[in-house]
Amino acid sequence: MPEGGAPATPPATPGKNWRDLRKRALSAIVLAPAAVLCVWLxxxxxxxxxxxxxAILTWEWVHLCGLRTVTMPGAVVPAAVLLAGTxxxxxxxLAAWLVLGGGFLLTWVSAAGLRGRDRPRxxxxxxxxxxxYIGxxxxxxxxxxxENEAGRANLVFLLLVVWASDIGAYLAxxxxxxxxxxxxxxxxxxWSGSAGGLLLAMAIGAVLAPELAPGSPARAAAAAAVxxxxxxxxxxxxxxxxxxFNVKDTSSLIPGHGGLLDRLDGLLAAAPAAMLLALLIGYGGALWR
Known part of the structure; x- marks a missing residue:
């Protein structure tokens, strides 16, 4: 028994908790092709x-905080993110990053100034x-x-690796x-899921990256690992x-996945990592060149 008398957390039992597999598969079949098509076009x-x-991600975040996106200060969150994106x-x-920073400060100050029932939870x-987080x-x-052609290849590569990591972790x-x-x-x-996600992502990266743009499969596997x-x-x-926030899902938008924040959590972290890789290897080329 761990220090303090709290019972140890039991390991996960293999072969169980497959009940959400069908909903997950159906959602992926609908969402994944649409995302790749938009990236490609x-x-x-x-x-x-x-x-x-x-718009959906910021709506979910504001609601988690107990506010609405149609009134202040909740409205600042989508406004700042969408204006920076525009x-x-x-x-x-540069203007986009300044707007994002300004939106963060404005949201913080305006929310801190609220009193009574209008104050966020x-x-x-x-x-x-x-x-x-979103911006x-x-x-x-x-x-x-x-990055034009290289950007298209890099984004498809990013999506495939993120999905492979999620799928490998889930199955393993x-x-x-x-x-x-x-x-x-x-x-x-x-830990087995983490290893499975890492291995499947590296395998998918090594196999499919050369089909997207010229480059080394070994470097593609390394980029996929990152x-x-x-x-x-x-x-x-x-x-x-x-x-x-003491919630199971960020919303009930996507069957089998909860909210969009639940579905895109990995991408929200992997996108900045991909941007850093692009800057490190030289902007304008494939991440695995």
Whole structure:
């Protein structure tokens, strides 16, 4: 028994908890092709996808904090994220980052100034952090796509790796069970699932990356490993956020997945990681060149 007399968290039992597999599969069949198509087409389709995603994500975050997006200060969260995204699409990156930072500060100050029943259930800083949590990933996804052909390949690669990490972690964790990865944060994620997600992401990256753009399969596997680790870190972060807010799902928007924040938690962390990789290897080329 651990220090303090609290019972140890039992390891996950293999072969159980497959009840949500059908809903997960159906949701993925609908959402994944639409996302890849919008990335591939670029321009208006990709801009619409990001704007829709940002609107839903910010709505979920504001509601988690006990406010509404149609009144202050909740309205600042989607407004800041969408305005920053618009400036990034118009290729004013510095202005976009300044708007995002300004939106964070304005949300924090305006929420902190509320009194009585209008005050958010959560501290003002947590409401404001939604601007950065969602906005930083959004600006990175916009900037990555601005690389034209390389950007399209990099974004498809990013999506495939994130999905492979999620699928590998789900299948390996359910099939093998074993010790939990971080029981204080997530009661379901296991070390076996983490390893399965990492291995499948590396395999998918190595096999499919050369089909998207010229480059080394070994480097593609290494890039996929970095993105897979970021994906799993984002998944754990979202689990911690939901535990903090004391909710099972961020909303009931997507059957089998909960809300869009539940579905995109890994991508929100992997997108900035992909942007850093792009800057490190030289902007304008494939992440695995």
């Amino acid at each position: 670029g321009a208006n389709a990709y801009t619409f996808l990001l704007a829709l995603g940002a 400036l990034a699409v118009l290729e004013y990156p 959560q501290p003002a800083l947590r409401l404001a952090l939604g601007v950065l 930083v990933a959004g600006l990175c996804l916009i900037e990555l796509r601005h 964790g359910r099939a093998l069970g074993g010790p939990l990865l971080w029981p204080q944060v997530s009661p379901a994620k296991t 993105l897979a680790v970021a994906t799993q870190a984002g998944d754990l972060l979202e689990s911690g956020i939901k535990r903090h």
